[in-house]
Amino acid sequence: MAMAKMADIAKEKVRLARNYPILVEDTIGVDSGYQRLHWHDVLEINVIKSGTGYYIINGKQYEFQQGDILLINSNDLHCAYETRDLVMQVISFDGNWLISSLRLDPEILSPFREMNIHFTNLLDRDHPRIEKLRGILLDLQREHEAQQRSYTSIVYAHLLQFLAIVNREFRIPCPDAHPHVISERQLEKIRLVLHEMEEKFAYAWTLEELAALVYLSPSRFSDIFKRAVGMPPLLYLIHLRLEHAVMLLERNEMKITDIALECGFRTLTNFNRLFKKHIGVTPMTSRKH
CATH class of the missing domain: 2.60.120.280 (Regulatory protein AraC)
Known part of the structure; x- marks a missing residue:
């Protein structure tokens, strides 16, 4: 799918009245x-x-x-x-x-x-x-x-x-802004990758695969992604998976092992470790609350 079309899919459309x-x-x-x-x-x-x-x-x-x-x-x-x-x-x-x-x-x-x-x-x-x-x-x-x-x-x-x-x-001089500003073209690439990650968060993405989506080298892609999102791509992927895991735990319907696999974690041990590290409690404790 063309990048522009993918970006449109990811973009939130806010419905506003035509005359107001x-x-x-x-x-x-x-x-x-x-x-x-x-x-x-x-x-x-x-x-x-x-x-x-x-x-x-x-x-x-x-x-x-x-x-x-x-x-x-x-x-x-x-x-x-x-x-x-x-x-x-x-x-x-x-x-x-x-x-x-x-x-x-x-x-x-x-x-x-x-x-x-x-x-x-x-x-x-x-x-x-x-x-x-x-x-x-x-x-x-x-x-x-x-x-x-x-x-x-x-x-x-x-x-x-x-x-x-x-x-x-409130206009101010920004002499140092230009080297750090992320271009619209770069943001478009990151939005494409974010959409793919959110749609397929359980997939075992590698850095090389994510970079290839937008025809960038892994190092260049990582640099742009971190500047745009505030964290490295694979860490953001972990956050997406954990966010989905928290939602599934709140429903209290699936076994924790099944939730881990559903969210893209290969082992329960890895899931428990990352969940405790980033959420602050174990999956079992999160479910009880």
Whole structure:
């Protein structure tokens, strides 16, 4: 299957209304699906209303706390984890909604387009204008939820104001960014491999086989994968298998030996050792809880 087609399969499609392509909601904690690396076809703004946690975005970890604002680009490989009492405002929108505004201000989407060049995913929490941005996003949410007359125009205006202030006030020089930025082509290759690994996590993948999927040498592939995902490919494969094992243990239907084999572990001993190392308890203890 062609790489572009495979990438489309792996991409999360967010359904938005054609005339009002924006979703605004609060999330409590982090759903298990969003603890797995994913990417989607919308732009995303997050405000941490309370609690703490961290994002992994294109292999880089961002610790966040109450009051922080994060920008997630449409092609960013990312996942989120809660560490304490997390409530997050999530705004997802289609960048094409702002096409008419781009004629007036071609830079309005620069905070996303120039990510890792002149902007970072986590906005500077100590910036004097950060409180202004929080207020704009909270006002946007109130308008969205109240749905009073002309609320769509006011939400649109708040979004434009937010992006304009970020573009003007939060632009930073990034002289060291270029050598470390992962190109879109490289991310496309990693998304292809992630899709194959997630679909066939029980297969006994070798590093050479994974690299061959995207026509890279094992060393080059490992380097790009680790920078994009934050861990080596075979370690990520172990995490996928253990994630599935935890789910099967919660169902309490299969023998632990069968679960180990189902998830791609060749021996029960190896399964028990890796489970204890990465999950922190034995499979039997996990099942009891």
